Amino acid sequence: MSAYTVTAQCLSLNVRYNRNVQENNGEEEERQVVILEDEEHHADLGPQRARPHTQNNPAANNRRCFKATAVTLGGFYLLMLAGLFIRLTLLQTRYDQLSKNYSQFQNEVKQLKDRTEEMRCPDGWTRFGRSCYFKSKEENTWDGSRADCKKRGADLVVINNEEKQKVVSELSDDGKFWIGLRHEWRQGEWRWEWVDRSPLTKMFWASRQPCYDCYLYAATSCCRQGKWTQGYYNDYKNWICEKKI
Structure with missing residues (x-):
């Protein structure tokens, strides 16, 4: 084979x-x-x-790598933008809140300043407690003295307690001063009454004062010892004004 x-x-x-x-x-x-x-x-x-x-294809591999890299970077940039947006939003919110608080603080400061200005006594006035007192250097009638106090945004002083009596006594230690007490005809009788219409409850009259049988208009002044005396409306005296704070 x-x-x-x-x-x-x-x-x-x-x-x-x-x-x-x-x-x-x-x-x-x-x-x-x-x-x-x-x-x-x-x-x-x-x-x-x-x-x-x-089969080995370098161009196709490069394209795939480029696409994967682009997608990764794109996602990363989106995350960064989202983080920046959130941060900016928080900063804007914080800024708005601070601006609002600052405005409120400015308003409170202004109100406090206004109150402080209101609580300050004008030049030439003396403060005791919650009132400012003005002691005149000129003399005038009781009505003229009160008119001057009105121009200053005040009125003749009202003495309704021992503390104010002490203050007025210290201010009037060198003479007699008109105060806000007057003798007027009311409801069929003569009565002493303060300029603010408050009744006369606390009295610091000097001896043999006042003259109740006197029918003439009269007012009181504060003597050097702190006691009250009466006088005619047309007498010329110094005066003391009082302004509430």
Whole structure:
């Protein structure tokens, strides 16, 4: 037997075997042939399917890397912008709150300053407690003295307690001064009454004062010892004004 014959026999071994099987069992041979054909088909397709995955394409890889980098950077920048926006919003809110508080603080300072100015006594006045007192250097009638106090936003002093009596006594230690007490005809009788219409409850009259049987209009002044005396309206004396704070 020649070499060609041996080779041909080796190459056709499976075929003859399958064909022999066909003689015994045709159905099984058909399955084996299909299997061989499928294996051959997959063997042919195998390199074709693997080619796209194994094929080296630098341009495509670079594009994919660029896209991934761009997406990552884009997300990072979005997060940064969101953080900056939140921070700016918080800063704006804080600024608005501080501005509002500053405005309120300025208003409170202004109100406090106004109150302080109101609580200060004008030049030439003396403060005792919650009142300012003005001691005149000129002399005038009782009505003229009161008119001067009115121009100064005040009135003749009203003495309704011992503390104020002490203050007025210290102010009038060098003479007699008109105070805000007058003798007027009211409701069928003569009575002493303060300029603010308050009743005369606390009295610091000097001895033998006042003259109740006197029907002439009279007012009181404060003597050096702090005692009250009466006088005619048209007498000229110094006076003391009082302004509430």
